[in-house]
Every structure is written in structure tokens, then in C-alpha cells.
Amino acid sequence: MTALAARARLAEERHPLWLLGGAAIGWFAVYEALLPFWNDLLYGAFGVPHGPRWADALHFFCYDATKILLLLVGIIFAVRILRSFLSIERTRALLGGRREGLGNVAAAALGVATPFCSCSAVPAFIGFVAAGVPLGVTLSFLIASPMVNEIAVVLLYGLFGFRIAALYIGSGLLIAIVAGAVLGRMRLERYVEPFVLQAAAGAGGPGAAEIAPTWSERIELGREEVRAILGRIWPYLVAGIALGAAIHGWVPTDFFARYAGPDNPFAVPFAVVLGVPLYSNAAGVLPLVEALHAKGLAMGTLLAFMMSVVALSLPETILLRRVLRPQLLAAFVAVVAGGILATGFLFNAVL
Amino acid sequence: MSTVKVLGSGCANCRRLTDLAEQALAELGRPEHVEKVTDDGEIAAYGVMTTPALVVDEQVLMAGRIPGLASLREALAERLAQPASS
Numbered sequence: 001m002t003a004l005a006a007r008a009r010l011a012e013e014r015h016p017l018w019l020l021g022g023a024a025i026g027w028f029a030v031y032e033a034l035l036p037f038w039n040d041l042l043y044g045a046f047g048v049p050h051g052p053r054w055a056d057a058l059h060f061f062c063y064d065a066t067k068i069l070l071l072l073v074g075i076i077f078a079v080r081i082l083r084s085f086l087s088i089e090r091t092r093a094l095l096g097g098r099r100e101g102l103g104n105v106a107a108a109a110l111g112v113a114t115p116f117c118s119c120s121a122v123p124a125f126i127g128f129v130a131a132g133v134p135l136g137v138t139l140s141f142l143i144a145s146p147m148v149n150e151i152a153v154v155l156l157y158g159l160f161g162f163r164i165a166a167l168y169i170g171s172g173l174l175i176a177i178v179a180g181a182v183l184g185r186m187r188l189e190r191y192v193e194p195f196v197l198q199a200a201a202g203a204g205g206p207g208a209a210e211i212a213p214t215w216s217e218r219i220e221l222g223r224e225e226v227r228a229i230l231g232r233i234w235p236y237l238v239a240g241i242a243l244g245a246a247i248h249g250w251v252p253t254d255f256f257a258r259y260a261g262p263d264n265p266f267a268v269p270f271a272v273v274l275g276v277p278l279y280s281n282a283a284g285v286l287p288l289v290e291a292l293h294a295k296g297l298a299m300g301t302l303l304a305f306m307m308s309v310v311a312l313s314l315p316e317t318i319l320l321r322r323v324l325r326p327q328l329l330a331a332f333v334a335v336v337a338g339g340i341l342a343t344g345f346l347f348n349a350v351l
Numbered sequence: 352m353s354t355v356k357v358l359g360s361g362c363a364n365c366r367r368l369t370d371l372a373e374q375a376l377a378e379l380g381r382p383e384h385v386e387k388v389t390d391d392g393e394i395a396a397y398g399v400m401t402t403p404a405l406v407v408d409e410q411v412l413m414a415g416r417i418p419g420l421a422s423l424r425e426a427l428a429e430r431l432a433q434p435a436s437s
Contacts (some may be wrong), residue, residue: 002393006414043361088400088401088415089400092400115401115415116415117399117401117413117415119359119362119364119402120400120401120402122391122394123391123394123395123399123400123401123402124400124401125393126392126397126400127395127399127400130395164393169395195392198392199391199392199395199396200395201393202392202395202396203396203398218404219415220418220419220422223419224416224418224419225415225416227419228367228417314411319360320393321434
């Protein structure tokens with residue numbers, strides 16, 4: 001066994017790209033086989049009848065749980081490898097001295113591409129201030145990074161298809177750019193906590209060594225990320241899928257269409273407010289969103305809900321309070337919430 | 352003795368890295384214990400922008416990641432001061 005493991009390790013060090021290619025092919029094969037597998041197993045081998053509510057719910061749970069797990073493992077791994085070509089230090093160097101405007105666009109794009117967790121919002125904010133990145137540009141980065149995250153985008157793609165995922169990316173980037181530009185124009189620098197400037201003056205230090213990782217180190221980073229993220233989110237994921245399965249089985253088909261359809265003006269604001277305390281991670285919310293959509297909840301309302309969950313989370317707001325005074329924090333939340341509301345209403349009207 | 356610090360403001364990831372580092376030190380038979388640094392200003396002074404970060408003898412060893420136990424042990428063994436010189 002150990003000899004086998006050692007050989008696998010050697011193969012990884014010598015031919016990391018071949019290994020990655022093989023893993024990708026295996027992944028696609030398993031992904032394609034999932035639906036027929038569960039159909040055969042549940043309806044065939046176990047003789048589960050078609051039609052009853054519990055059978056629908058069971059099928060939804062089994063298929064969605066395995067599909068989402070597989071998507072997450074593949075995506076988190078692949079995205080982390082892609083992101084290993086960039087670092088927050090590089091991003092900061094790219095944004096330092098940029099002007100508002102084009103700087104906001106660059107910050108939003110880099111917010112998507114940089115390996116970054118919102119739990120690091122405070123040290124990143126200080127680091128950006130130290131490098132002279134304008135406030136509005138920094139905020140564009142901090143909005144785009146959680147909003148257009150790989151988990152949200154790929155799960156949207158897997159569950160709703162290309163068009164919805166693209167709409168989500170486009171509107172998420174637009175909100176980050178516009179919100180950052182608006183907040184930058186408001187000249188709110190005096191509402192940054194004073195200690196940030198002192199800390200920024202004392203910042204510097206060498207930071208982590210900037211050595212380009214080798215391919216086997218990139219694979220190791222990808223593995224670490226999968227372990228860390230799945231370890232953190234799996235309870236939410238299971239809860240979300242179970243709740244989704246229950247909705248799938250027991251809620252009447254046109255329930256939401258009747259009570260929260262596109263022409264109900266309160267549906268979008270309600271969804272946004274509901275999303276704020278629900279910081280679970282996109283992975284826990286999406287199975288729920290999928291089930292709600294199947295029961296007639298409008299797409300714009302759903303997108304607004306998703307965005308609110310990932311971009312207006314209570315824990316992140318509490319973190320940002322450490323560097324932003326209440327006035328600036330309130331303006332930040334208001335502008336982002338405004339952007340999300342507008343997105344929700346727009347897509348309810350258009351889709 | 353070397354000094355080993357974990358920088359981070361108490362999020363789940365920081366606790367995880369602290370536990371891992373303690374475990375790695377114990378497995379290496381080292382006497383050091385992990386010091387936690389939670390002050391934002393102090394963290395910034397290390398030039399770190401992603402937490403959790405691991406600092407050995409005031410040098411940033413890694414930032415913004417949670418390594419596996421084996422690679423953490425390897426990295427620590429390489430960086431820690433030799434017992435004779437402590």
C-alpha cells in the first residue's frame with residue numbers, strides 16, 4: 001500500500017500534467033454516469049415507485065448531493081490551480097496607483113481571479129491602503145471577490161445552464177464596478193477607521209516569499225483548498241439539499257408563482273433581506289434555489305437572493321466594521337443592496 | 352528555541368492552522384508552542400494580506416492557506432532553529 005502511494009507521489013512529481021488530464025477525464029465520465037446510475041439504482045434495483053412525493057424527494061436528494069459534491073470538488077480544485085498563477089500581493093501591485101474608473105473595472109476582474117477569502121478582508125484592506133489603492137477601487141475588489149465566486153458560478157451553470165451563470169457573472173461584476181465607483185466618488189476616506197492608516201504606515205514587511213509554485217505544489221494547493229472548503233461547508237450543503245428535496249417533494253408546483261411571482265413588488269426586497277443573515281455559502285443555498293425555481297419563484301428574485309447571501313453577509317459586515325466607520329459601512333451596504341435590488345427587478349422584468 | 356506564531360483574527364481557519372501547527376510541533380518533538388497574533392495592526396506589520404499566516408522566527412512561512420499536516424511538518428522542520436543552538 002505504501003509502495004503504491006509512493007509511486008503515485010512519484011508520478012505526481014514527474015508527470016503532474018498527465019495526472020491532471022487523467023483526473024479530468026475520470027471526472028467527466030463519473031459526472032455523465034450519475035443520472036443513469038441513480039435512475040437504475042433507485043427505480044430499478046430498489047424498486048422505488050415513480051410518482052409518490054417521498055420518491056421524488058429521495059431521487060432529488062441522492063442525485064443532487066452527488067452531482068453537487070462532484071461539481072464542487074472539480075471546480076474548487078481547478079479554480080485553485082488557475083488562481084495559483086496570481087496572488088493577492090500581485091493583485092495589489094497591479095492596482096496600486098490606479099485611478100478610479102478603470103481601476104474599479106480592474107479591481108472587480110481581479111477580485112474574481114485572485115485567491116482570496118473574505119475572512120482576510122481586514123488585512124487585505126490595510127494592505128491595499130498601504131499600497132495607495134484608492135478606497136473605491138479597494139471596495140470594488142471586496143465586493144466582486146465573494147459575489148462572483150467559483151462555487152456560485154459553477155453551481156449556477158450546473159443547475160440552471162450557461163445563460164443564467166453568464167447573467168450572474170455580468171451583473172455581479174457590474175454591481176462591484178458601479179458600487180465601488182459610486183462610493184469612491186462620495187469621498188468617504190475620512191470614514192475609514194484611523195488605526196488603518198497607522199497600521200498601513202507600519203505595514204510592509206517582506207510578506208510571504210514570492211516564489212512561483214511548481215506544478216505538484218499547485219496540485220497540493222488545489223487539494224488543500226478542496227479539503228478546507230468542503231470541511232467547512234458540508235453541513236450547510238447537506239441541510240440545503242435536504243430542504244431542497246423537501247420543497248421538491250411537498251410544495252405545490254405553482255406555490256411561489258402565486259405568492260411571489262415576478263409582478264409582486266415585495267418579492268425582491270424580501271429575498272434580499274432574507275439573504276443577509278443566511279451566510280452559509282453559495283453551496284448550501286443553491287440546491288434550495290433550484291427547488292424554489294422549480295416551484296415557480298421568479299429568476300430575478302432568485303438571483304437577488306443568491307447575491308444577497310454571498311455579498312451581504314453578516315459576518316463579513318462585522319469584519320468590515322473593524323476598518324470602516326459606521327457611516328461608510330452603511331453607505332457600502334446601501335449601495336450594494338441597491339445594486340442587487342436593481343438586478344432582481346431588472347431580471348424579473350426581462351426574463 | 353524558535354518562536355512560532357499564527358496570524359489571524361480568530362476565524363475557523365486560524366484555529367485550524369493553530370491546531371495543525373501544534374500537532375506538527377509535537378510530532379517533531381519540539382518544545383515550542385504556537386503564539387496567536389490577533390491584532391490587525393500587528394498582522395499588517397508582517398506584510399501579510401491573507402490569513403491565516405504562519406510565522407517562524409519573525410519570518411512569514413506561508414499565508415492564506417491551510418497546509419496538510421505532512422507538508423507543514425516538513426516546512427517547520429526545515430525552518431526551526433536547531434535545538435543545539437537554542
